[in-house]
Amino acid sequence: MSVRTTTALAAAAVVLGTAAATVFGAGALLPGAQPRTADARTPDRPASPVVLAHRGASGYAPENTLAAVDAAKTLGIDWVENDVQRTKDGVLVVVHDTDLKRTTDVEEVFPDRAPWAVKDFTAAEIAKLDAGSWFGERFAEARVPTLTQFLHRLERNRQKLLLEIKSPATYPGIERDILRVLRKEGWLDPSHVRNRLVIQSFGADSIKEVHALRPDVTTGFLGTPEVADLPSYAAFTDQINPSYKTIGADYVAAVQRLKGPHGKRLRVNTWTVDSAADAAKVHTYGVDGIITNYPDVVRDATR
Numbered sequence: 001m002s003v004r005t006t007t008a009l010a011a012a013a014v015v016l017g018t019a020a021a022t023v024f025g026a027g028a029l030l031p032g033a034q035p036r037t038a039d040a041r042t043p044d045r046p047a048s049p050v051v052l053a054h055r056g057a058s059g060y061a062p063e064n065t066l067a068a069v070d071a072a073k074t075l076g077i078d079w080v081e082n083d084v085q086r087t088k089d090g091v092l093v094v095v096h097d098t099d100l101k102r103t104t105d106v107e108e109v110f111p112d113r114a115p116w117a118v119k120d121f122t123a124a125e126i127a128k129l130d131a132g133s134w135f136g137e138r139f140a141e142a143r144v145p146t147l148t149q150f151l152h153r154l155e156r157n158r159q160k161l162l163l164e165i166k167s168p169a170t171y172p173g174i175e176r177d178i179l180r181v182l183r184k185e186g187w188l189d190p191s192h193v194r195n196r197l198v199i200q201s202f203g204a205d206s207i208k209e210v211h212a213l214r215p216d217v218t219t220g221f222l223g224t225p226e227v228a229d230l231p232s233y234a235a236f237t238d239q240i241n242p243s244y245k246t247i248g249a250d251y252v253a254a255v256q257r258l259k260g261p262h263g264k265r266l267r268v269n270t271w272t273v274d275s276a277a278d279a280a281k282v283h284t285y286g287v288d289g290i291i292t293n294y295p296d297v298v299r300d301a302t303r
Contacts, residue, residue, distance in 0.1 A: 046283060046284070046285075046286040046287075048283075048302050048303060049282075049283060049287050049288055049289050049290045049302055050079060050269070050288060050289040050290070051077055051079070051289070051290055051292065051295045051298050051299045051302075052077075052079040052080070052081050052162055052269060052289055052290065052291045052295070053068070053071075053072035053075075053077045053079065053080045053081065053292070053293075054081050054271065054272050054291045054292055054293045055068060055081060055082060055083065055096060055293070056069045056070075056071060056072050056080055056082070057071035057072040057074075057075055057077065057294075057295055057296075058293045059274065059292075059293040059294040059297075060075075060294075061132075061135070061139065061142075062103065062131060062132045062134065062135035062136075062139050062142050063096060063103065063135075063293075064082055064083060064094045064095055064096055064103075064131075064144070065131055065132060065139070065142040065143070065144075065145065066142070066145055066149065066150070066153045067132065067139055067142050068080075069150070069153045069154060069157065070153070070157070072159065072295060073157040073159060075296045075299075077159075077295045077296075077299075078158075078159055078160050079159070079160045079161075079162055079289075080154060080159050080160065080161060080162070081162040081163075081164065081291055082094050082150060082161070082162075082163060082164065083095060083096040083164045083166040084147050084164065084165060084166060084174075084178060085098065085118045085119070085166050085167065085170075085171065085174075086118075086119065086171040086174050086177060087118065087119070087121060087122055087123045087126060088119060088120055088121055088122050089122045089123055089124075090177070091122075091123035091146055092146060092147035092148075092174075092177060092178060092181055093118065093123065093126055093144050093145070093146050093147065094144065094145045094146070094147055094149075094150045095118060095131075095144050095166075096166065097118075098117060098118055098119075098166070098167050098170060099115055099116045099117050099118065100116045100117075100121065100129065100144075101115075101116050102134070103131055103134055103144075104126075104129035104130060104131045104134070104144065105129055105130045105133065105134075106121075106129055109128060109129060110125070119170060119171070123146065126144050127143060127144070129143065130142070130143075131143050131144045147178070147181050148181060148184075148185060151181070151182070151185045151187060152185070155185075155186075159196075160195070160196040160197070161187070161196060161197050161198070162198045162200060162220070162269070162291075163178070163197070163198070163199050163200070164199075164200050164201060164222070165178065165199065165200070165201040165203065165206050165207075165210075166201075168201055168203040168205070168206035169203065174206075175206060175209040175210050175213060176213065178199070178210075179210070179213055179214055179217075182197070188217070193214075193216050193217055193218070197217065197218065198217075198218045198219065198220055198238075198239065199217055199218070199219050199220070200219065200220030200222050200239065200241055201220075201222060202221075202222040202223055204221060204233070204236075207219045207220070207236060207237050208236045211236040211237070211261065215261065218238045218239070218262070219236065219237045219238055219239070220237060220238065220239030220240070220241045220267075220269065221233055221237045221239065221240055221241065222241050222242075222271075223240075223241075223242060224240075224242035224243065224246040224247060224251070225240065227251065227254045230254060230255060230258055230266075231258060234258045234259065234260050234261070234266060235261060236261060237260060237261070237266075238260040238261065238262060238264065238266065238267065239260075239266060239267045239268065239269055239288075240255045240266055240267075240268055241268065241269045241270065241271065241291070242268070242270055243270065243271060243272075244270040244271065244272075244273050244278060244282050244290075247268075247270060247282075247287075248285060249284065249285040249286060251285075252268050252285045252286050252287055253286065255267075255268050256268065256286070256288075267288040267289065268286075268287045268288050268289070269287070269288060269289035269290070269291055270282055270285075270287050270289070270290055270291065271290075271291035271292075272291055272292060272293060273290045273291070273292050273298055274292055274293050274294050274297065274298075275297070276297055276298075276300070276301035277301075279292070279297065279298040279301035279302050280301045280302065283301070283302040290302070
């Protein structure tokens with residue numbers, strides 16, 4: 001799930017405009033950027049998919065930062081995807097890579113700490129890092145948020161969360177830690193569980209653990225299991241979330257024919273779709289959701 005950054009700032013200026021760029025922290029909507037009502041599904045025209053902002057609107061702000069959450073809000077996007085890992089002292093932080101090199105200045109701040117793995121740093125040390133300048137100088141104040149900080153921002157913005165457990169084998173027991181924070185912050189009450197929360201991972205065992213601990217929580221498996229294996233996944237997950245490059249209409253239909261552990265048909269959220277052409281193509285497959293760094297582009301292409 002790669003993030004294109006080489007043209008991000010130019011794209012942001014075109015799409016959001018100078019005025020919008022100044023209000024990422026304010027949660028204001030652009031004119032006309034309102035959430036859409038899905039079209040009725042027909043054989044010729046599937047319902048408009050849910051658009052999910054990948055690591056926030058990460059085409060327009062540094063990924064997994066609060067600025068990216070606010071950028072998604074500015075564009076009128078309800079669902080935000082993020083990645084969670086655990087620090088050396090047990091704090092959950094929102095960052096994608098298992099090392100801190102690509103999206104922070106860790107090599108400058110801690111030059112003798114190679115390979116700069118997230119698990120080898122305390123939360124206080126990570127909080128010192130600049131997590132925005134790599135994307136653009138105006139984001140120099142951005143930091144790696146804790147999961148708690150991330151949840152607070154989503155709550156303030158009235159947004160929804162697709163939470164990815166990153167590299168669960170690196171962090172034994174992280175599922176319990178995540179559920180503990182979610183519970184503390186009110187994200188495991190009936191309203192959030194029913195309408196605003198999905199937990200996903202590439203690790204099937206990790207998703208099985210979440211389902212065992214909290215059977216009421218909606219879960220997703222990241223990947224493209226063989227069609228013959230799909231019934232075994234339906235026992236513990238509600239979504240199959242594959243790369244768009246690995247699927248077609250037949251695969252999506254095969255997933256959606258099955259019911260998950262909550263008695264509802266399995267959903268398909270595909271990633272990471274960043275062009276209008278690709279969005280229009282996967283829309284014809286009948287996917288339920290599209291995960292993207294450029295949610296406005298995908299939304300407009302699938303109306």
